[in-house]
Amino acid sequence: MRLRQLRSFITVCETGSISRAADKLHVAQPALGLQIRGLEEEFEALLLDRHARGVVVTAAGERVLVWARETLKSTQDVKQQLRTIAAGLSGNLTLGLTPSIATAFALPILAAVQSDLPNLRMHLTEALGHVLREWVHAGRVDLALVFDSSATASDPSQRLLTERLYYVTSGSQADIACGPIALADVLDQPLALPPRGDSLRQAVEDAAQARGLCLRIDYEVQSTGVILNLVRSGIASTVLPMPMARDGVRDGSLIARRIDADSLERHLRWLHAASPSEPATVAELRGLIERTLKSASGDPLLGEAYTFASVPASVGRA
Numbered sequence: 001m002r003l004r005q006l007r008s009f010i011t012v013c014e015t016g017s018i019s020r021a022a023d024k025l026h027v028a029q030p031a032l033g034l035q036i037r038g039l040e041e042e043f044e045a046l047l048l049d050r051h052a053r054g055v056v057v058t059a060a061g062e063r064v065l066v067w068a069r070e071t072l073k074s075t076q077d078v079k080q081q082l083r084t085i086a087a088g089l090s091g092n093l094t095l096g097l098t099p100s101i102a103t104a105f106a107l108p109i110l111a112a113v114q115s116d117l118p119n120l121r122m123h124l125t126e127a128l129g130h131v132l133r134e135w136v137h138a139g140r141v142d143l144a145l146v147f148d149s150s151a152t153a154s155d156p157s158q159r160l161l162t163e164r165l166y167y168v169t170s171g172s173q174a175d176i177a178c179g180p181i182a183l184a185d186v187l188d189q190p191l192a193l194p195p196r197g198d199s200l201r202q203a204v205e206d207a208a209q210a211r212g213l214c215l216r217i218d219y220e221v222q223s224t225g226v227i228l229n230l231v232r233s234g235i236a237s238t239v240l241p242m243p244m245a246r247d248g249v250r251d252g253s254l255i256a257r258r259i260d261a262d263s264l265e266r267h268l269r270w271l272h273a274a275s276p277s278e279p280a281t282v283a284e285l286r287g288l289i290e291r292t293l294k295s296a297s298g299d300p301l302l303g304e305a306y307t308f309a310s311v312p313a314s315v316g317r318a
């Protein structure tokens with residue numbers, strides 16, 4: 001049995017006539033008739049009722065017609081996949097980044113993907129860590145970079161890089177001290193922080209609890225942009241990773257001070273869907289992004305803000 005026979009059979013069924021099908025396929029009518037008889041012998045069933053005005057598909061023929069169409073479609077899909085493989089890794093993937101990682105690395109990641117994986121259609125989405133976890137579990141995101149939860153914080157093999165957190169206040173406060181600041185002094189200030197569930201909020205809460213300090217949050221705000229507006233206005237201070245404050249530090253509107261507390265560090269790790277649609281492409285993309293993160297750390301501010309793990313990070317399933 002050949003694919004040509006299936007195409008011929010489908011055409012005969014659709015035209016209702018062997019002679020009309022022969023004209024459409026540009027083959028001799030006797031040759032087409034032999035193809036159909038060969039198919040009937042293969043299935044050991046009468047597929048067409050012949051009569052003077054054409055043919056009528058039998059019940060067995062209807063079942064074979066459905067199968068033939070499905071077979072041709074599957075064949076075309078496989079051919080397309082093979083062409084895709086020959087052209088290089090491709091597909092459609094959604095990558096999720098937390099706000100600080102997106103701010104620091106989204107542009108170099110997109111440039112690297114365009115250069116090294118031109119056939120990949122990558123959709124980039126930005127959200128807080130707990131939101132990305134939900135989306136990965138739901139299958140809305142194929143691959144995400146998230147900061148560790150308490151369940152993975154003690155597992156160094158899961159860490160891709162370590163991000164330090166900074167006390168950020170308004171640059172208009174000319175008399176403010178520079179250099180590291182104690183966590184107790186940070187918590188004495190009016191603070192604007194994200195709501196519960198965010199890894200940054202959790203890091204501050206854990207650090208305060210470990211030292212027996214009271215954490216008072218004056219402004220609980222989901223948006224980092226709004227938090228930064230509060231800080232620039234002098235209404236509140238905050239705790240943020242350096243990428244979120246980098247532009248303000250450079251233009252003088254913000255001051256960022258390293259918090260003197262080792263626990264105010266977050267560890268970045270991979271999270272991917274349980275059944276990614278393009279596993280080979282996911283693996284290639286993951287490696288490309290890891291190389292991009294390391295090469296982008298030449299920025300002095302980012303070099304201070306991040307420490308890369310000395311061991312390869314493994315991928316965690318959602």
